[in-house]
Amino acid sequence: MATALEVSLEGTDFLEISQSDGTVSHKTAAKLEDILEVEKTKCNIELTKEILTIHGTKKLCRSIPVASILSAVCRDKSNTTSQLTVQYIHKTGKSNLKISSICLKGDTSVCNAWETKLQEYIKLVPHRPQRLLIIVNPESGKRKGLKIYKSQVEPIFKLARIETEVVVTERAGHAEEMMSSRDLSGIDGLVLVGGDGIFHEVANGALRKIQKDSGIDIDNTYSSMKPLMIPVGMIPAGTGNGIAKEFFGCKDPEVAALAIVLGQSKPQSTFSVHANGKLLRYSIILLGYGFGADLAYEAEERRHLGTARYAYALTKLLVGNKQRCMDMEIEYLPEESPLVNKSESKDRLKEDWKKLEGRFSGIGTFCIWNNLNISDPRILHNKDKGAIVAVTKYTSRIQFINFLYRVVKGQVIELIDPDFSYLKLLAVHSFRVRLKSPSDPETKEGLLERLLNVDGEIHHLGATEFEARCRPGLVQLYHCIPSDDKKGAS
Ligand SMILES: Nc1ncnc2c1ncn2[C@@H]1O[C@H](COP(=O)(O)OP(=O)(O)OP(=O)(O)O)[C@@H](O)[C@H]1O
Incomplete structure (x- = not known):
């Protein structure tokens, strides 16, 4: 049976290294310490604001960061003893998170005090949403x-x-x-x-x-x-x-x-897309002009087909139609250029912009990377600060299907591979697209030339030119902690 020890909160010295000058300082932190039963074995349990440690047999020994504790709840309460169940989150494999639990048995008053203290410390964990x-x-x-x-x-x-x-x-x-x-x-x-x-x-x-x-x-x-x-x-x-x-x-x-x-959260590159002197949309996932917009348009026309509409649209574009190409002028500000800010003049920036001209079947951005595994890390230095723009020239259907298949499957795209010579990948902060000889807006061709796929939805540009500007960190998203996290429960 667990001992009915008083909960002890004692001052304990911890070493703390100052980041700025490298000197070592001492700081007093509160530590809760007790003897509780884990799997019928008496264990010494310690709790600081950062970590819950169980000292016992090799099998029972573990350290659980307070930041990973999901819940601490007293159950099976009687007048004398209860069970404190601590559920914590830990990583299994590359990206999976799982819940595990540990039961601490002891005097009811002791377990109640531990529950209160654990809940108090959990609330202090930075960034944890309440x-x-x-x-x-x-x-x-x-x-x-x-x-x-x-x-x-x-x-x-x-x-x-x-x-x-x-x-x-x-x-x-x-x-x-x-x-x-x-x-x-x-x-x-x-x-x-x-x-x-x-x-x-x-x-x-x-x-x-x-x-x-x-x-x-x-x-x-x-x-x-x-x-x-x-x-x-x-x-x-x-x-x-x-x-x-x-x-x-x-x-x-x-x-x-x-x-x-x-x-835990991390920033995501976002584009602001402008046309006709107005902000059209913010794009967080992808932009598609030309082939990408045609695909979204054809899929939208067959919305009643549900998820099959994308397969229908792709088949229609690749099998039924001749690949559409447009005479485009593309200007872009490379990712390695200094970020544009208010104080910089438009003239000064002009020097950094680069230009591409030719007949292209489309231009698209990739802000979300899981579907694109580019082998050359120099393409984008900092994923959080820019995005990839892919420009596609006219190519054979087989080659194009091969490219799309690889993107969907997340396979490596080797830029030196002659199979992808029709594809140009640019790491950019900003880019502008202008059609050189637009078609009559009353024709289907003219309509398609004025459409943009923004994050999978079709938008009317009302023009045949637009500008997209990358805005690093405009949104941040919750994400999984990195797999090499050393603080995971052990
Ligand atoms: N209550 C609603 N009824 C009908 N449409 C809705 C409703 N709420 C949102 N929508 C629309 O549903 C569209 C699709 O939503 P969502 O992206 O969540 O699902 P999805 O298209 O199945 O998934 P994915 O975008 O990942 O392929 C959104 O563009 C949104 O405008």
């Missing part, structure tokens, strides 16, 4: 968004004692409208249950509101824009789920929920 706004798209993917949230996500947030406000969208555009007026103060993070489309809507609504509130001229490509200050987490319930795959390494809603509880 209040989340959840937006569910009930229509995404197989229309299981709400069910996924209720059965797989909500229980995890409840265990983590996260306060939630849930909004279920009622129609397309609802999430964007709501975010364009919603005050986000007091909210630690946004959680979206659905696919890439709902993410695109929320980001557009929220980013426009932030710029408006700060008096920023969003239509001016030279304006510095303000970032969304709280992270966004994507619970995969859509069709493609590109964002969830990129940030959690999988499409598992539970893994996504656990990663959100841990609270």
Whole structure:
């Protein structure tokens, strides 16, 4: 039976190394120490604000970072003894997060005190969300968004004692409208249950509101824009789920929920897309002009086919039609150029812009990388600060299908491979596209020349030229902790 020791909070010396001058200083930290039973073996248990340590037999010994503890709850309470169950999150394999638990048995008063202290320390973990706004798209993917949230996500947030406000969208555009007026103060993070489309809507609504509130001229490509200050987490319930795959390494809603509880986030490159002197959209996933827009247009025309519409559109474009090419002028500011800011003049920047001219079948950006595994790391120095633009010249259908297949499968694309000589990849901050001889807007060709695929949705440019400017870190997303994390529970 566990001893009914008084909970002892004692001052303990810890070594702390000062970052600035390298000198070693001492700091006193509170440590809770007790003897409790783990699997019928008495163990010495210690708790600091950072770590829960169990000293016992080799099998029972472990250190659990407080940051990874999901919950600490006293159960089976009697007058004398109880069981404190500590559930913690840990990594298994490359990207999976799992819940494990450990039961500590002891005197009821001792267990109660440990529960209180653990909950207190969990609340002190930096970045861990305490209040989340959840937006569910009930229509995404197989229309299981709400069910996924209720059965797989909500229980995890409840265990983590996260306060939630849930909004279920009622129609397309609802999430964007709501975010364009919603005050986000007091909210630690946004959680979206659905696919890439709902993410695109929320980001557009929220980013426009932030710029408006700060008096920023969003239509001016030279304006510095303000970032969304709280992270966004994507619970995969859509069709493609590109964002969830990129940030959690999988499409598992539970893994996504656990990663959100841990609270780690990283910035994501975002483009502001301008046409006709106006901000058209913010693009967070991809942009497609030419082939990419044709694909989205053909798919949209067959929305009733559900997810099969993309396969239909691709087949129609690759088999049925002659590959469409356009005479384009492309100007771009390479990723290694100094970032543009307000104080720089347009003339000074002109020197850094580079130009490409020719007949191209399309131009597209890749901000989300999980589908593109480019072997040459020099292509983009810093994933968080720029994006890749792919320009495609006319090529044979077989070669083009080979390229698309590799992108979809995330296979390596060797730029020196002669098979990809028709493809030019540029790491950019900004780019401009202009059609040299536009077709009559009343013809189908003319219509397609005025369309842009922004994050999978089709948008009318109202022109045959546009500019896209990369905005590093405008949004940040919850993601899984890196796999080499040394602090994981051992
Ligand atoms: N309640 C609703 N009813 C109908 N449409 C909605 C509703 N809420 C959102 N939408 C629209 O559904 C579109 C698609 O949503 P979402 O991206 O979440 O799912 P998906 O298309 O299945 O997934 P993915 O984009 O990952 O392929 C969004 O563009 C959004 O405008």
